[in-house]
Amino acid sequence: MPAEYSKHYGCILIFPERSDSWSYGGYAARKAFCEVCEAIAQSERVTVCASEKQYENARVMLSEKIRVVEMSSNDAWARDYAPTFVVNNSGGIRGINWSFNAWGGLADGLYFPWDLDDKMARKLCDLYNIDMYDYSGFVLEGGSVHTDGEGTLITTEACLLSKGRNPDMTKSEIEEKLKEALGVRKVIWLKNGIYGDETNEHVDNICAFVKPGEVVLAWTDNENDPQYALSKSCLDILENETDAKGRRIKVHKLMLPKPVVVTKEDCEGLDTCGFKPTRTEGERLAASYVNFYISNETVVMPFFNDPADEQAKKVLSELFPTRNVVPVYAKEILIGGGNIHCITQQIPDFISE
Numbered sequence: 001m002p003a004e005y006s007k008h009y010g011c012i013l014i015f016p017e018r019s020d021s022w023s024y025g026g027y028a029a030r031k032a033f034c035e036v037c038e039a040i041a042q043s044e045r046v047t048v049c050a051s052e053k054q055y056e057n058a059r060v061m062l063s064e065k066i067r068v069v070e071m072s073s074n075d076a077w078a079r080d081y082a083p084t085f086v087v088n089n090s091g092g093i094r095g096i097n098w099s100f101n102a103w104g105g106l107a108d109g110l111y112f113p114w115d116l117d118d119k120m121a122r123k124l125c126d127l128y129n130i131d132m133y134d135y136s137g138f139v140l141e142g143g144s145v146h147t148d149g150e151g152t153l154i155t156t157e158a159c160l161l162s163k164g165r166n167p168d169m170t171k172s173e174i175e176e177k178l179k180e181a182l183g184v185r186k187v188i189w190l191k192n193g194i195y196g197d198e199t200n201e202h203v204d205n206i207c208a209f210v211k212p213g214e215v216v217l218a219w220t221d222n223e224n225d226p227q228y229a230l231s232k233s234c235l236d237i238l239e240n241e242t243d244a245k246g247r248r249i250k251v252h253k254l255m256l257p258k259p260v261v262v263t264k265e266d267c268e269g270l271d272t273c274g275f276k277p278t279r280t281e282g283e284r285l286a287a288s289y290v291n292f293y294i295s296n297e298t299v300v301m302p303f304f305n306d307p308a309d310e311q312a313k314k315v316l317s318e319l320f321p322t323r324n325v326v327p328v329y330a331k332e333i334l335i336g337g338g339n340i341h342c343i344t345q346q347i348p349d350f351i352s353e
């Protein structure tokens with residue numbers, strides 16, 4: 001699995017629509033998604049999957065260089081259920097179809113049903129005419145793994161060992177499955193992710209490779225913040241680990257914004273669809289600047305209207321000197337439960353066979 005900072009063929013996103021995920025029917029979320037799409041489309045091909053109902057709207061809202069295809073889904077998290085792409089030494093590509101169960105299925109999943117999401121990897125492989133590896137016996141979301149493209153993978157125990165993923169597999173069996181599917185040799189297990197992250201703490205919200213041997217880690221200096229112990233545990237693990245090539249890992253801290261909370265107005269804009277409300281007033285959302293997307297020439301990062309926004313942008317600009325860092329105000333995406341990385345899936349550069 002190539003690193004996200006290696007060259008891309010393009011990127012896949014899904015147009016947001018469901019009214020229990022996105023406030024006020026998704027109007028503001030769609031605008032934020034469009035900003036993300038346009039920033040990525042500056043340097044790679046972007047395909048947006050939209051439902052039959054949203055197709056025309058997506059076509060009008062997005063510029064002509066973006067391809068819109070009609071495809072059904074339950075929600076809009078391309079990172080988690082579009083294929084994870086792998087390449088071989090000759091540049092040939094395959095898409096992996098994992099099993100998707102809405103972040104925990106009947107144990108602690110976040111919505112039901114999830115059948116349309118689960119079919120997307122297969123449909124997208126067909127759309128791109130890319131052969132598929134079938135891992136549909138193994139539950140995994142793309143947001144729960146990051147690789148350096150040189151044999152190292154990072155993930156979190158909180159997610160991969162949770163009761164709603166693969167409860168009949170041991171940690172070492174899960175690790176073997178990742179090595180086999182993604183061609184990695186070393187798996188670094190962080191214990192936790194971001195406090196309150198409803199995905200059971202995906203790695204892509206707390207830690208990401210910025211180059212081989214270097215990561216960014218979401219951080220707070222406030223020892224009274226429940227995030228402190230979680231980030232400190234990640235730091236201790238990373239600083240005592242080596243990667244697949246035997247390098248020590250350099251950790252760059254990316255300070256968190258102040259807690260981003262759900263307002264009464266946010267809640268009033270969310271339908272319940274007959275289930276438990278998805279958000280409660282005052283709830284702290286899992287806001288983190290680590291949830292950025294690296295395109296060929298830009299890094300698209302979330303802003304939260306916070307004093308820490310500019311400093312986070314400066315850190316990322318220094319770490320990605322050849323890319324333009326483009327901020328997108330992302331609270332409307334965060335209300336859905338993830339952020340910019342979670343709504344994107346890169347397709348690595350490949351050679352048609």
Ligand code: KQY
Nearest residue numbers: 077110143336337338342
């Ligand atoms: O990958 C993600 N962070 C998406 C989580 C969405 C959960 C459904 N509200």
